[in-house]
Amino acid sequence: MDMISDARRVAQHEVERAAANAAGGExxxxxxxxxxxxxxxxxxxxxxxxETPTRIANAPSFIKGVVNLRGVIVPIVDLRLKLACEKADCNDFTVVIVLNIRGRVVGAVVDSVSDVLELAPEAVKPAPEMNSVVDTSFITGIGSVGDRMLILMDIEALMSSADMGLIDAH
Structure with missing residues (x-):
């Protein structure tokens, strides 16, 4: 029995190490x-x-509309609404992160941008497992930098999810 639990512990450690190695980067x-x-x-x-986007009729509330970015029509997703944050007020710090996801340009509204960090693989821990009510499929891990904890997100998985309707799943 102990050999089986040891093997499971080693296997779990290997999975966590592989996930952490894959998650290191900028x-x-x-x-x-x-x-x-x-x-x-x-x-x-x-x-x-x-900038206030042009609203699209019948779009979900988290899709704020579209903007014209140098001739490209870009859908704008408010991540605060998509991820059910308590407030989604716009102020001087509110920004749009323009993303390139599978060749499609999409804007993501966030409260503010902090910085660019390089995370060593050992600074990234696997995302905790939650019950099926909580969708954590787009969370790749938790990064630690000093006393800061970062929720690391697979923005491609989030933006290409079926409920977004923005990007065809390949």
């Missing part, structure tokens, strides 16, 4: 309410100040 960090998130810097095209 992240753009931003705030949504009191939480700080990180996304792969390679997905970020630019950061812009918030």
């Amino acid at each position: 992240y753009l960090t931003f705030r949504l309410g009191a939480e700080e998130y990180g996304i792969d810097i390679l997905r970020v095209q630019e950061i812009r100040s918030y």
Whole structure:
């Protein structure tokens, strides 16, 4: 019995180590309410100040509308609404992170952008498992930098989820 539990513990450790190694890298960090998130810097095209988008009829509440970005019509997703933050007020710090996801340009509204951090693989822990009511499929891990905790997000998985309707699943 002990050999089986030891084997499970070793296997779990290997899975966690592989996940952590895959999750190391450079992240753009931003705030949504009191939480700080990180996304792969390679997905970020630019950061812009918030401008009121043109509303699209019958779009979900988290899709604020579209903006014209140098001739490209870009859908704007308010991540604060999508991730059920308590407040989604716009102020001088509110920005749009322009993302390139599978060749499609999408804007994500966030409360503020913090910085770009390089996380060593050992600074990334696996995301905690939650019950099926909580969708954590887009959370790749939790990063620790000093006393800061970052929720690391697979922005491609979030933006290409079926309820977004923005990007075809491949």
